[in-house]
Amino acid sequence: MIKNKKWWQKEVFYQIYPASFKDSNNDGIGDIQGIISKLGYLKNLGVNVLWLSPIYQSPMVDNGYDISDYFKINPIFGNMRDFDELLKKVHQLGMKLIMDLVVNHTSDQHPWFKKALKDPSSKYRNYYIFKKGDGDNPPNNWRSNFGYGSAWERVGASNDYYLHVFSKQQPDLNWENPELRNEIYKMINWWLDKGVDGFRVDAITFIKKDQDFKSLPADGPDGLVQVKKKTENRPGIEKFLREMRDRCFKGRKIVTVGETSGLKYSDFPTYIGDHGVFSMAFDFHYADIDVESGSEWYKRTDWKPKDLRKLIDASQESIEQTPGGWSANFLENHDQPRSVSKYICSLSYRNNGIGAKALAIMYFFLRGCPFIFQGQELGLQNFEREDISEFNDVSSISNYEQMLKLGISPKQALHYINLRSRDNGRTPFPWNNDVNNGFNNGTKPWLKLNENVGNSTAKDELQDKQSVLNFYRRLISLRNNPDYSDGLIYGDYKEISDLPDKVVGYQRGKDYEVLVNMSEERQRLPCAKVKILVSNYSEQHEVDQNLELKAYEAVLIKKVEE
Structure with missing residues (x-):
């Protein structure tokens, strides 16, 4: 049982992808006023903290994660007056608001980068990472995270190159430069002084690069190597992280959440806990269970429920062993496909809501804070696009083009992209059955609607007592119930070691267990006398001696004293 409780540990977080949430002015793009108009929906759902994906000034090459001005609101979303109104109304409703903090890179349209290109002798050249080419080749053989191309972009006809871990329109900042770091800290403190309640910190494990900038043996047929091997969670990153904590976060009553991809569990004490830099962190080990490691990311793994259980156990136990450690638990976000399509193998149990509810129980009572991504509470599934022209995601398009170069057929390449594209979670939110699902009043949305026949709308689910949406409301209410909250x-x-291979389960505190049948086969488990607090099939009831889980049934149970 944790001793030093923090205000944010009891909260339920909800991620809003602004471009796709609600379009108030019918221009095809969601906006801040659209979010304001739906605050009642979010309050009714029961969430406490709203996380906004980037709304800063941006050319939107990577949907706002390429920032050209940290101090301005992108006009497609509104203006600073709109943001101030949103922040005020969120606080009036007793909720909190956190921003997305993107400080590994900027847009190539940021004034700093423009000045760096215009004058190689200016101080801004050292705000980014420029290197001389190796003859007529890039400085090394690092491959960009977005596709199979080089992580280096040549500057005109010169022999100078700049580093971009992600797209070429997202040049990496040079965190080795203390003057650059000071500029970043000023910006962070400006937003905190404005009243935001914290940050989700994007791609933060990439801010430290190995300073030898050496090539490594190729790991793919393109002769390149994953850039993350020299730029992700590298030794020395703790200096930058602790400085940022001390200069910006320390002493403030805020919450910070690190996007810590590639993190080894042994490094958790640097990032979270009593001596860490963030309140909590996202762990991607089980979120990426379906993805092959290495350069051929598009290949699927043949994972089993017992593999998922082991990964969840390892994640939770490693965080718990970190003094003061706390987890940010999630199934979906703006970079992930829909969880029902990823984790539920049976189409029938995707379409009837049972699978979505099973997943909700599975992750909602893990130790840490639950994060809900917009539309997840409706049990939304992936789309099925018929042509690459229907995609917006720069990563999907780049990876599709590179697969074609590797000899993969267009049909097969499109299949892989449909499975994993980040656009799956970015389609306009389906509010109702009106034009464009109520996202706006008829203008063509910036991204094609998700037309999966298994999906439903918020209006339909609000009216259905057995819907996935109302099930999420029940889980939030149960987690907040003072009769159960101490344990939950x-x-x-604690892991449960003697479970059947197709059951994911764990224990919370002394009295609670979560058990999830991840198959269509019934599973029987011996048990003492227990009370089922919630099931995705039935209401509360007591069970003695044997607990039988139906297909994809999930339960939260409490031991009953004899």
């Missing part, structure tokens, strides 16, 4: 929020996490 603050209780220790």
